[in-house]
Amino acid sequence: MEYKNLEIWFITGAQLLYGGDAVIAVDAHSNEMVKGLNNSGNLPLKVVYKGTVNSSAEVAKTFADANNDERCAGVITWMHTFSPAKMWIHGLKDYKKPLLHLHTQYNEQIPWNEIDMDFMNLNQSAHGDREFGFITSRLRKPRKIVVGYWKDKSTQEKMAVWMRVCAAWADAQNMRIIRFGDNMNNVAVTDGDKVEAEIRLGYHVDNAPIATLVPYVEAVTEAEIDALIAEYEKLYDFAANCKKGAEKHQFVRDAAAQEIGLRRFLEDKGAKAFTTSFDELEGMKQLMGFASQRLMAEGYGFGAEGDWKTAALVRTMWIMGQGLPGGQSFLEDYTLNFNGANSSILQAHMLEINPEIAAKKPRIEVHFLGIGDARTCARLVFQAHPGEGIAATIVDMGNRFRMIVNQVDVIKPQPLPKLPVACALWKPQPNLEVGAGAWILAGGTHHSSFSYALTVEHIEDYAEIANIELLIIDNNTTIRSFKQDIRNNEMYYFLNKALS
Numbered sequence: 089m090e091y092k093n094l095e096i097w098f099i100t101g102a103q104l105l106y107g108g109d110a111v112i113a114v115d116a117h118s119n120e121m122v123k124g125l126n127n128s129g130n131l132p133l134k135v136v137y138k139g140t141v142n143s144s145a146e147v148a149k150t151f152a153d154a155n156n157d158e159r160c161a162g163v164i165t166w167m168h169t170f171s172p173a174k175m176w177i178h179g180l181k182d183y184k185k186p187l188l189h190l191h192t193q194y195n196e197q198i199p200w201n202e203i204d205m206d207f208m209n210l211n212q213s214a215h216g217d218r219e220f221g222f223i224t225s226r227l228r229k230p231r232k233i234v235v236g237y238w239k240d241k242s243t244q245e246k247m248a249v250w251m252r253v254c255a256a257w258a259d260a261q262n263m264r265i266i267r268f269g270d271n272m273n274n275v276a277v278t279d280g281d282k283v284e285a286e287i288r289l290g291y292h293v294d295n296a297p298i299a300t301l302v303p304y305v306e307a308v309t310e311a312e313i314d315a316l317i318a319e320y321e322k323l324y325d326f327a328a329n330c331k332k333g334a335e336k337h338q339f340v341r342d343a344a345a346q347e348i349g350l351r352r353f354l355e356d357k358g359a360k361a362f363t364t365s366f367d368e369l370e371g372m373k374q375l376m377g378f379a380s381q382r383l384m385a386e387g388y389g390f391g392a393e394g395d396w397k398t399a400a401l402v403r404t405m406w407i408m409g410q411g412l413p414g415g416q417s418f419l420e421d422y423t424l425n426f427n428g429a430n431s432s433i434l435q436a437h438m439l440e441i442n443p444e445i446a447a448k449k450p451r452i453e454v455h456f457l458g459i460g461d462a463r464t465c466a467r468l469v470f471q472a473h474p475g476e477g478i479a480a481t482i483v484d485m486g487n488r489f490r491m492i493v494n495q496v497d498v499i500k501p502q503p504l505p506k507l508p509v510a511c512a513l514w515k516p517q518p519n520l521e522v523g524a525g526a527w528i529l530a531g532g533t534h535h536s537s538f539s540y541a542l543t544v545e546h547i548e549d550y551a552e553i554a555n556i557e558l559l560i561i562d563n564n565t566t567i568r569s570f571k572q573d574i575r576n577n578e579m580y581y582f583l584n585k586a587l588s
C-alpha cells in the first residue's frame with residue numbers, strides 16, 4: 089500500500105468563551121470521534137487528532153506544522169462549538185495542502201426533553217461551521233465540504249474518496265516523469281506547459297535520451313530473462329509461435345529484457361511515470377509496449393508518444409485506486425461503432441494497455457508493427473471486462489489546465505480475430521452523441537486515463553485540490569448546458585487570472 093506513511097490530521101475549532109470545561113468536553117468528544125472514524129474500517133488513511141484550536145496563534149501553528157510534516161496529506165476541520173473565524177485567517181492563508189471541512193455533530197439527534205442552553209452552546213456545529221465556511225469562502229480556499237453524521241457510512245465514504253485523492257496529491261508533489269523522446273511530432277493535444285504543470289500540479293517532467301536506457305536493457309542477463317519468462321508462463325497464455333522453442337519466442341525474451349532494464353532505469357532515476365515514442369528507438373529491438381503494459385500493472389504512470397500529462401494522470405489515478413477492486417489503464421479512442429443506442433468507441437492502442445482490466449487471461453503474441461521505428465513487438469492481447477468506469481484527461485487551454493471526466497459503460501465487443509492488440513469497448517454516458525460531442529467540445533484528448541475503481545467524485549476532489557477547471561460528462565449532461573458551462577468557465581478563469 090502506498091498509503092502507509094501518510095495520515096490525515098483532524099483539528100477541532102473551539103474558543104475559550106464558554107470556559108475551560110467546554111473545551112475539555114469538546115476535546116473528549118473529538119477524541120472519541122477520531123477513534124470511531126479510525127475503527128470504522130471505511131477510511132483508507134489513519135486520522136490523527138491534533139487537538140482543539142482556540143486562538144489565531146494555535147491555528148497558525150497547527151497549519152504550519154501540517155505544511156511541514158511529510159506524513160500529513162491533508163487536514164479535516166470541524167467546529168464543535170462556535171469558533172470565531174478571524175482566528176483562522178493566518179493559518180488558512182498559509183496552508184498549502186488539501187482541506188476537508190466536515191459539517192457534522194457529536195450527538196446525532198436533538199434530546200428534545202433534556203436540551204438546555206448549556207447543551208446547545210456545546211453542540212452548535214450548525215452555527216460554528218457556517219462561521220468557518222464564511223472565512224474559507226472569503227479566502228477563496230479550495231476545499232471539500234462533507235455534510236453528514238460522522239458515524240454514517242455514507243459520510244465516511246465521502247471522506248474516504250477525498251483521502252485517496254489526498255494520497256495521490258501527495259504522491260504527485262514529488263513525482264518525476266521520464267520521457268524517452270519528445271511528444272509525437274506535430275501532435276497538439278498531448279503537449280502542454282511543463283513549467284505550469286509543475287507549479288499547478290506538482291509533478292516534474294524530465295527527458296532521457298533512449299541511448300541512456302539501452303545499456304540497462306543490454307545488461308540484463310539470460311538468467312534474469314529465464315526467471316521472468318517463467319513468471320509470464322504462470323500469468324499469461326502464449327500464442328503457439330511465441331512459446332519456448334517456437335520461432336517468435338526470442339521477441340518475448342527481448343521484451344522481458346526491456347521490462348527489467350526499464351524498471352531498473354526508472355528505479356535509479358526515482359521516476360514514477362514514463363512516456364515512450366515509436367520514433368525514438370535507436371538501439372532498442374522493439375517498441376517497449378509489452379514492458380509498458382507490465383509496468384503499468386505495477387503502478388507506473390504511462391503515456392504513449394510523449395504524452396506526459398496522461399502518464400502523470402495514470403499514476404495519480406492508480407494511487408487513488410489503491411486496494412479497490414477494478415483496474416485502470418492508459419487508453420486511446422480508436423474506432424467508432426455506430427449501432428443506435430448501443431453506439432460505442434473501441435479503445436485500444438498500438439500495444440500499451442494495462443492487463444489489470446482484462447476479462448480473461450491475456451495472451452502473449454508477437455506481430456510486426458509498421459508505424460515509425462517500432463518493428464516486430466511482443467504484446468499482451470485481451471479484451472477489457474464489462475463494467476462502469478471513468479475516463480479522464482487533462483488538456484492545456486493556454487491560460488489554464490482543464491480536466492475532463494466522462495462516465496463510461498464498458499461493454500463486451502465481438503471477437504476481433506484479426507486485431508492483435510488489447511482493447512476495451514465503451515459507451516460514453518449519456519450516449520455516444522452527447523458524450524463524444526461534449527468531450528470534443530471540451531478539447532479532450534484521444535488518450536485518456538481509465539479506471540473501473542474510481543468515480544467522478546474522485547476526479548472532482550482532485551480538480552478542487554489542484555484548483556483547476558473541471559468538466560463532467562455523465563448522464564446529466566446536455567450539449568446546450570455543457571456549451572454554456574464552457575463559456576462561463578472562459579470568463580471565470582479569465583477574471584480569476586486577472587485578479588490573482
Ligand code: MN
Nearest residue numbers: 392393420535
Ligand atoms: Mn496514442
